[in-house]
Amino acid sequence: MLTEDHFTLSEGAEHNNPRFLACKYCRALSLCEFSSGEGRQSKNDRKIIKRHRKIRRGEFPYRAGDPFHSICVICSGAVKTYALNRDGSVQITGFHISGELMGLNAVNTKQHTCDAVALENTYICEILYSHLQELCDESFIARRLIFRILGDQIAHDQMVLMPLIGAKSATQKLAAYLLSLSQRFERRGLSTDEFRLSMSRGDLGNYLGLAKETVSRLFSRFVDEGLITLKARHIRINDRKRLTLMATKAPSV
Amino acid sequence: MLTEDHFTLSEGAEHNNPRFLACKYCRALSLCEFSSGEGRQSKNDRKIIKRHRKIRRGEFPYRAGDPFHSICVICSGAVKTYALNRDGSVQITGFHISGELMGLNAVNTKQHTCDAVALENTYICEILYSHLQELCDESFIARRLIFRILGDQIAHDQMVLMPLIGAKSATQKLAAYLLSLSQRFERRGLSTDEFRLSMSRGDLGNYLGLAKETVSRLFSRFVDEGLITLKARHIRINDRKRLTLMATKAPSV
DNA sequence: CGGCCTTTTGACAGGCTTCAAACTGGGTGG
DNA sequence: CCACCCAGTTTGAAGCCTGTCAAAAGGCCG
DSSP states (O other): OOOOHHHHHHHOOOTTTTHHHHHHHHHTSHHHHHHHHHHTTTTTTGGEEEOOOOOOOOOOOOOOOBBEEEEEEEEEEEEEEEETTTTSOOEEEEEEEEEEEEGGGGGTTOOOOOOEEEEEEEEEEEHHHHHHHHHHHHHHHHHHHHHHHHHHHHHIIIIIIHHHHHSSSSHHHHHHHHHHHHHHHHHHHHSSSSSEOOOOHHHHOOOTTTHHHHHHHHHHHHHHSEEEEETTTTTEOOOHHHHHHHHOOOSSS | OOOHHHHHTTOOOOTTOHHHHHHHHHHHHHHHHHHHHTTTTTGGGGEEEEEEEEETTTTTSTTTOOOEEEEEEEEEEEEEEEEEEESSSSSEEEEETTTTTGGGTTTTBBBOOEEEEEESSEEEEEEEHHHHHHHHOOOHHHHHHHHHHHHHHHHHHHIIIHHHOOOHHHHHHHHOOOOHHHHHHHHHHHHHHEOOOOHHHHHHHHHHEEEEEEHHHHHHHHTTTTEEEEEETTESSHHHHHHHHHHHSSSSS
16 A cells, blocks of 8 residues: 655655654554555545644644544654543543544544643644545545544453453552553554653543552552663563553452 | 334334334434345345344353454343453443443454343344445445444543543542433433443442442442432432532542 | 342451652753 | 753652441342
8 A cells, every 4th residue: 555655755754753753653554655545646635634743742733622624643752632620620531652543532523522732742644534534435445444443443442441440459550551551552663661651640640540649659669569660751661470460450469 | 214114123012112112222323224224125135134132131142252243232121241351350341221332342353352241131133244334335324324333432432431540539430420321321312310220239340440339338328418319220310410520529529 | 938149337457649848850041 | 061940750647538358138039
């Protein structure tokens, strides 16, 4: 499915260049190259994908209430999404890293229900959903692709979120989430054992339903026990086996 | 989209007859009538949907490892799904009531990852997924329908599951889940304020990450405070406003 | 009507949150 | 380039919430 077209857009890229990373991950998704590969005959082919929008730390890819018009692919960087409760408190609904999609929960409502904010300088590609749907009317491959994207999202939500709800201790929650993060980095072709935690302890706590102090204390305990190494927001997993045990087993450990 | 065909299948039905309920809810989904309405010209039209399979309490609609071949619609009754951890402990992944879909998380893996077991005598319709996909190649409406189904599932997971993860107290969790259950019954045309809890306290606790005793105690407290009325597994919500407050607000109430 | 599973209620121990204070690190301006 | 500053992080102490263990009461099904 790769086309020169595709590579042209990334020309001059180097390994550390976010534009290059973008296409590397989109390729893994087989979404970007598809969007640029199909429909070449049309003059509007470029409109289906808006490439490499730069979003600085603290800026918003989209806000709650914005009309939904495109699926966002994170090329590099990280984004958190959150909803505001009526009483003013915030509920973080997810963290999204390079190669992942954002905003799929709005495909039916046609309106974003969460705010999205960049945790660090971030590049995103936007794929216009209405155009992608039109493409589906013509292309068998597009149909299967979009089914796969939606299905993956459902499977991901079920498999990752459920253990976090059912976890009976803070230890379980944090261990489980670290492992799921690790898997996500691996799936994007990055290191499984060593990665950057772009979110603050407070954000993590809010997401997992824990106080930020508890998160901090658990990290310290994990370090003491040799499970992980931590330098500021850079984490390395040293003992995946035991971490997995803590994620599933009863809190009596 | 309704056809005589459709009504024929439910003939002789009465309001309390599960077969009638089946079609009532499927109509709400616009999935069943579509499946029987489209493709009438074909001789295979009946194969796309397998109607009204009866499943007794304790029986399994499907097991983990089974090949995924159809989307299950619950006509009447209730089903829980759960996964087994390596250490033998179970993690309940969801409760499904009449009018809802099951097994969507397997559309891509092509293999079920959870066990599903009926909490009471249950009727389900099965819609063959491969046939539905083929239908998508021919029908615009089928495409939009399946997008809507998948999109709804994603939105549901995001909106319902996230608050449960982020809840900071047992009270929040249980109140939030009762309200989301209530919404689900309403969406299916049933009473918002009065419904049956098909699952045991233990199941609820397992799902929410609470001890069954805690669930029981919270129910008692809710009753004492006049928020709900409880008779065995029949619940009535008396003060939705305050229950909503407990679902979002800090545990200091 | 009897047996069994579920639910309720109590007591206690332990984990988590809250409040508070000291510390660290990244970003800014001189 | 360095010092400063502030947000984020770590660590401590105390109190509440929730899990665990235990026993009694209730409800459902044969």
